[in-house]
Amino acid sequence: MSESKVLFVDSNQENHFPQIFPQLPIIKNDRAIWTGISLEYHRQPPFETPEYAIGSYQIGINIGQSFQMERKIDGKWETKQVFPGALGLCPFNLPHELRWHDEMNLLSLNLDREFIVRSALELFNTEQVELLCPMAFQDPLIQQIGLALKAEAQSDGGGSRLYAETMANALAVHLLRHYSTTQGERKINGKWAMCPHKLRWVQDYINDYLERQFSVDELAAIAQLSPYHFSRAFKQSVGISPHQYVIQQRVERAKQLLLQGNMSLSEIAIACGFSHQSHLNRHFKRLTGVTPKTLLKS
Template identity: 40%
Template structure:
């Protein structure tokens, strides 16, 4: 479904009634928090319509569900295991829908995208920033901020706007540090994955070349959706994840061929190729000769 066909929802006021059957138990709809919106829900088993929002969202779970939430994000399905402290980051304007089979209790913190930009300006950092659509990690700090803001609402805003602003600044700083990509002009990043994330993924690939690596598996390491991860990975390496894995396997195959301890069939099996001809095909495409011819040339 194209974005134009999905329901557009502003995460403020009455429009949220189009998403959920029950009204919020608690919200700051009547209080201006400067682009930050909090809603606390208890919803029955329900299936949401596909929609998108101009705000970023953090769905913060505070109850363990017996069955996973089935979520569709940008056309792909995910199973999210909800328990107290787990968080789902849903980026602005991304198409999403979900359904759950048991009563679901959660906080939703939404905020205008410019809040992140404003935080960058305040810290003299001028590089553009992109929030990552993180899949269900446990984040005690975000959970604590959500609970603190709920307590603030229940107290009748006893702490005042400055207290809320302090929580908002802490939240934005945390998201920038752990949930975003900034377009630094560094040799190791070209509008792609951070150095740390890229190293984690690459190390995992090299340690598991004998396994049937999937895009979903690698994206999970980076804590983002497969489509988003694939795009950032290619920006970082110049290769798609699949192409990169194949190239790593070919490079390792050349090393093993030079060592002369394994047959070509054994090398193919040890590197996760389904059969020797599969290795032969990719080896010839990459190197320009078959493994057998390569071995003779050494």
């Protein structure tokens, strides 16, 4: 897809469907009846969405045939076979694209951000929590809650508000316990550290784009963690902060380029993400004990 402006979608708006999908949902509950959660049932032809971010947590449940789904987050495409009953969590306010090549029958549950935060406050006594965004996974409880809510939405009068909110509360607690930011971390010596595969994602991303300037928010999104949890977990895993790690990797890359002898110091500085040559010299000497020129002479 050609580069375009990210489409920020408010799922509370009635007209947000044509912005993302080619066809309107077959079933859509009345948001005035249920609080904190809404439901849609989509039957969509093969399609590729624009890059968009949506202001709610969305859970997609495949209630049709198997199909292949591709999702792009932070410039990387992920491809999964979505079997009947498989689920996917849509990232909150994180730009992404989707494309699929067969008809998609999808039940979508939309949870308001405020609803999740309130549940986290009651469950963990903190508002600093984010949900992860796995793709094509199995969870029988979420599937059962989704189908129960679909049946309730199709009942006379649009379904009981009390019933829907009871299901929504059970769903929020389940998500927070099994798919929240704490699931992206593990304890080492009593402290939370990042899971190895998430740490590898971040390190690979840094090394692939070392010439760029990174933000904590950007790296946290790669790890599917909140910025607060990411910084804490990264330092516990690696021993240094994300900023210090990036500087360390830039110096290592500069050392490799210096020994190859094909670039000037100023060119190496820019290629490694330093703002100028003196910036490279300062960090190089601090971490290696010698200046770049001294290394070359030795």
